[in-house]
Amino acid sequence: MLTIDRATYDAIVAHAFRDHPDEACGIVAGPEGSDRPERLVEMVNAAGSPTFYEFDSTDLLHLYRDLDERDEEPVVIYHSHTATEAYPSRTDIGLAMEPNAHYVLVSTREQGNIDGPVEFRSYRIVDGEVTEEEVTVVDTLSPPPAKHVTSQGDLDGR
Amino acid sequence: MAVEVRIPTILRPYTGDQKSVEARGASLSALIDDLESNHPGIKDRLLEDKDGAVDLRRFVNVYVNDEDVRFLGGLDAPVTDGDQVVVLPAVAGG
Numbered sequence: 001m002l003t004i005d006r007a008t009y010d011a012i013v014a015h016a017f018r019d020h021p022d023e024a025c026g027i028v029a030g031p032e033g034s035d036r037p038e039r040l041v042e043m044v045n046a047a048g049s050p051t052f053y054e055f056d057s058t059d060l061l062h063l064y065r066d067l068d069e070r071d072e073e074p075v076v077i078y079h080s081h082t083a084t085e086a087y088p089s090r091t092d093i094g095l096a097m098e099p100n101a102h103y104v105l106v107s108t109r110e111q112g113n114i115d116g117p118v119e120f121r122s123y124r125i126v127d128g129e130v131t132e133e134e135v136t137v138v139d140t141l142s143p144p145p146a147k148h149v150t151s152q153g154d155l156d157g158r
Numbered sequence: 159m160a161v162e163v164r165i166p167t168i169l170r171p172y173t174g175d176q177k178s179v180e181a182r183g184a185s186l187s188a189l190i191d192d193l194e195s196n197h198p199g200i201k202d203r204l205l206e207d208k209d210g211a212v213d214l215r216r217f218v219n220v221y222v223n224d225e226d227v228r229f230l231g232g233l234d235a236p237v238t239d240g241d242q243v244v245v246l247p248a249v250a251g252g
Contacts, residue, residue, distance in 0.1 A: 025249070049252075054250035057219050057226045065248055073167075078252060091252030095217055097168045098249075 001134045002076070002102045002122040009137050013118050015042050016080035023053040024106075028076035029067055036141055037075040039100070044105070045079075052091070053079045063109050076122075078104035085109070086119035088130050096125035102133070109144040161189060162236050164244040165228040181243075186220065187233040189243065204245065205233075217248040 008028055016026045018033035025045050028037035041063065055063070067073060077098060079091075088096070096103060107119040108123035123129045160180040165173050173179050179197065183189035194201035206215045213232065214220060220227045221244040227235040237243065 027249075043249075050248070052252050054248055057228075057248075060219060060246055060249060061221055061224060061226075061244060064244075074249075079248060084204065089230070089252040091250075095250050097217075097247035099168060 001121055001136060002037075003035050003136045003138060003141065004076070004106070005033065005141050008037060008140055009120065011030065012078050013106060016108050017111070018095045019045065019080065020034050020108045021050045021082045022048055023050060023080050023082060024142070025053040025055065025077075025079040027063070027072070027074040027078070027101075030075035031144070032071050032073045034144060035075060036144060038141065039072070045153040050082050072102050074098055076104050077101045078106065080106045080108055082108050086121040088123055088125060093125055093128055093130060099124075104135075107114075159240060162242045163193065164242070165187070168202055168244055169200060169245065170246055172197040172203070181236060184237040185233065186222070186227055186237060186243070189237055190233075217250055219246045219248055220244070221246070 015026060023045055026042040027037040027038065029041060030036040031038070043055045043059060043063070045053045045061035046059075047054045067101060084107065085115075088103060088105065092103070098117070103123045104127050105121050105123070111118060111132065122133050122135045124133060160182050162178055163177050165176065165204075179193070180201055181192045181196070182223050183192050186238045190201055190204055192205065192236055204215060204220070205212050212225070221239055222235055222237055
């Protein structure tokens with residue numbers, strides 16, 4: 001199940017509307033292993049296309065360096081479909097390379113640039129296998145569990 | 159001295175879950191061969207056959223010292239001791 005706060009959910013939907021009819025894309029980062037989508041990072045769709053998205057290669061490197069420094073990972077990877085349903089395409093499945101991420105799809109096909117109800121669905125994609133999961137939108141994420149008293153080095157495993 | 163290679167999550171099963179490993183070679187191509195000898199199977203995840211020639215997979219990005227190797231000669235990109243190589247799968251789809 002994906003649990004996401006209302007403000008982040010709304011921001012992803014707004015991004016999808018803003019970039020319509022091109023696909024919008026981005027991530028929501030969170031502490032490694034926490035499964036908490038805390039920090040929205042909108043990315044530029046380097047493909048600038050209504051049928052394809054790709055993070056720019058330099059942006060991608062900067063993004064992952066930044067995640068590394070913060071001990072974060074992409075908890076959510078999202079993109080929009082602008083003419084089809086919010087279900088992973090064959091390309092989406094073939095290129096899904098983050099087994100720990102929630103792959104969120106937003107469809108703007110019915111609404112275009114007009115605000116309105118929107119399809120917002122989430123999936124796990126592992127080894128080509130797609131599993132849809134429930135999306136729970138909360139006002140704010142519950143506070144993270146208390147940290148164990150241990151050094152960062154121990155957490156990192158080396 | 160050797161070259162540090164940063165390994166993405168999806169390829170860590172090949173490196174015993176290590177985020178970064180060392181490899182040797184004067185070019186990216188040689189470096190990948192050296193990686194393969196210590197982490198069998200990883201080469202096939204990085205390279206593909208394109209019209210009879212071996213090249214980096216279209217949706218795998220490799221950087222030498224923060225520069226995309228596609229601008230450094232691809233598999234012929236030179237590497238030297240102390241360089242850092244980062245492997246990142248593209249985030250892309252349709």
